Amino acid sequence: MLRFRAARTALAVAVLGALAAGCGDAGELKGAGQAPTATSPAKLWPSLTPAASPAWKYDNGDAETMKGVTAPGGDLRRLDPAVLVRAEIAQHPDDYAGSKAPYRQTVRRMAYCGKEPADARCPLLKPYYRDITGDGRPDLTLGFRLLPGNQTAVRVYTVQGGRVIQVMSNNDAVSGVELAGRSVIIHAPSDLSDYEYRFQWTWDPDQRVMLLTHDEMLHIGKRVRPSNPSAAPSATPSPASPSATP
Template identity: 60%
Template sequence: MSRSRLALAVASAALLVSATAACGDAGGLRGAGPTPTAVSPARLWPQLPPASSPAWDLDEADTETIKGVTVPGDDIRAVDPTAIVRAEIAASPGDYDGDKAPYRDTARGMADCAEHGTGGTGAAASRCPVLQPYYRDLTGDGRPDLTLGFRLLPGDLTAVRVYTVDRHRLLRVMSWEDAVSAVELAGRSVIIRSPSDLAGYEYRLQWTWDAEQKAMLLTHDEMLRSDGRGPVPGKPAPSPSASGR
């Protein structure tokens, strides 16, 4: 320690003692009690061979070019969100077409959607399954990307998608379906909160843009107390059917 720093430390200590003597115990330093002993992680079953493949398919780095949807002037705001949903419906007829299709009412509800999003008024607008689109730069290229949601009907699932423009094409870089409590955008991330079967708890999943993979990767998966008291250690991994695929 240099002499100047030593002199400053001594003067600060003297001032603290003087202030404590003048004010009694008010504001004085107090012990916080014994500190727990740090315990290092214990590796279990070191003889197990490393896993060579994931247990469940969570669609890591899942991207797809949306066929039949153009991007005028590479401006994603010029793309009709309802056209994107209609393209997805057309690409998966088994999910949407027919009386026994799991999301048949989503396809039927598209007739009530106004052009360029959820516009329109009255009862027809409320029946449109497409939710309000949001535009924010999630990929870091300085241009807005599209976060789009639509309801999967009948039922209480919501599909959440993120799209960007890549080489004049509309590219889906994130896809998820779940019972959704809330969706948030933070920095380069999309955060989805979903209810848990345990009262007072919720799931929090976060996708973050990865420039190397050119996709949004699932970077956080945790269970939280819904009162905001923090994560719950040891939350089991989500069911492989959680994405609805």
């Protein structure tokens, strides 16, 4: 072991000598200045007694069985999403029923869901089906508007033991939603200009629910607005563009 260390030291000295001998060659390496000193985290208040329980309850780690709802053949794609929203309304009357319920208008708007052609007054958004839990079957990511107000409900449903389970529930003023692997990422506007909140919910196979794994505020830069709003393209496709779809 000592001989190995001595040989390695000698080799290092030889390499350094060779580099020093060629320091006058063209294309030589140049120093970038003094590197900043690395500092380790400083632990504050080491005598502080650690808290044993959270100060308030997070909307995190809760799974809820949707009572009276079944997915034919265990396939959520064969289940009407409106049935799930109506089941939530029935299971949470404090949110949806009565004159003081914050989302009472959502209940009235649900009467317009399921009509042909589709009625814009229906609060349901397009459902998305993707395997988030990793069981090989498509799970359901569902969104619907919470009225009155400017909030959107984002829910994730899966099938466990033949039952339809809501494994994620989040209400927020949503500006965008993404699916990435086992995660649902929700973007929400911030009171600070050029910033946004970003929440990442990720499936936890041990808890068998979606957990809030990331909660951050990010700088997104200046928002570019068109200098001439009247020049924006019309939402109605032109007859000269037969490939356009509304």
